[in-house]
Amino acid sequence: MSATAALERRYRNLLRAYPKVYRQWHGEELIGTLMAASDPETRRPALRETFALITGGFAARARNARAAGAPWWADGLQLGVLAVATTTFALRVTLIYGFRPIWALGSIVLIVAIIRGWVRLALPLALIAALDASRFLVLHNDAWQVADFGPAYVEASNILPYWLIVAGLAVLAVRPGKGLPTRSWAWLLILGLCWGLQFVYPYYDGSLTWMLFRAGVEVLVLSAALWATVAVRDARWALAAAVYLIPGLTYLGENLSMHGRKGFAYWGLLTLLVLASFVAARRTRQKV
């Protein structure tokens, strides 16, 4: 294989960092420019160009992931609400011990409604879930007379996610303008993963492996949100990350004495990433 052909093949591999739709429109143009700008004798892309293509591809993906027709805050809020709803129901619906079919089915319908942007269906469902989850706190002894679709909680950190979903959906419901975008069905995979794990390892969520896995994913995702904020130059990802972080920080606040240095360092890092995303959004706003 000639040096030119080898170089072009490597550039084409690097272009996979870009979304498919971008490659369809700009792919050949980029290859043409890359080949023109390269030394004809070289077989490998320069490190600087490799880095620029990978970061450029990620930035194009972040720009491509923006919801068309929705303002940045509605896009971010919908994403944040979806993240809270998915993680809350993925981790709290039990399929083996104390299985509640209406609760499980309702959670799937609610998440599908948020994914599809059907706020008018999602809001009443979320409200029922929130009222049911906080029935002991509100009704005390009379709570027994209320239909118990799902688990009831007394700690604020357990109830808050449900009301956070309601509040977010209520804001989206009164928003003037067009509907919300459809999100990826891949969100349902999180439900599938966590619910499936219950059958493999019933108490997986208390294991060190799971906690390390979840911590790693959270740090990675919030770091990606920071990077995407720099690429997109608005606060949609920062807002989504902040909404996601609220239940966790409430849990931390309610259980301060239970957390050691590692716990504070971890939550501190997540908070720092979200704050950095807001700062990045502010600093890069109107920057071209």
Added chain:
Amino acid sequence: MVSSMTKMTEATYFILAALLEAPLHGYGIIKRAGDQSAGRVKLAVGTLYGALDRLTEAGLVVLDREEVVDGRPRRYYRITEDGVVAVRQEAVRLQQAARVVTGQIAVMGA
């Protein structure tokens, strides 16, 4: 409409400056930006197209025309009126910033 708050990176400034004379294709922009910055701005292709996407979105650059060379599309980009205003504003800002230093050095040297 260009906001007076629009901020520009050095790469963006030289990309817009490169397009002031005539529309250029990607490699043409890289070469001219390098020449006009005395070799200081060496645009990577990934960086250039990311900047062109942002500039197009901001309405400072538009696609001018497309040619096919060796079976590949070659697109020429053109600076818009808003783009000219934005790069001129940045040039004035840089000039004022430079004057602060050169003026004081002149006074010190006098």
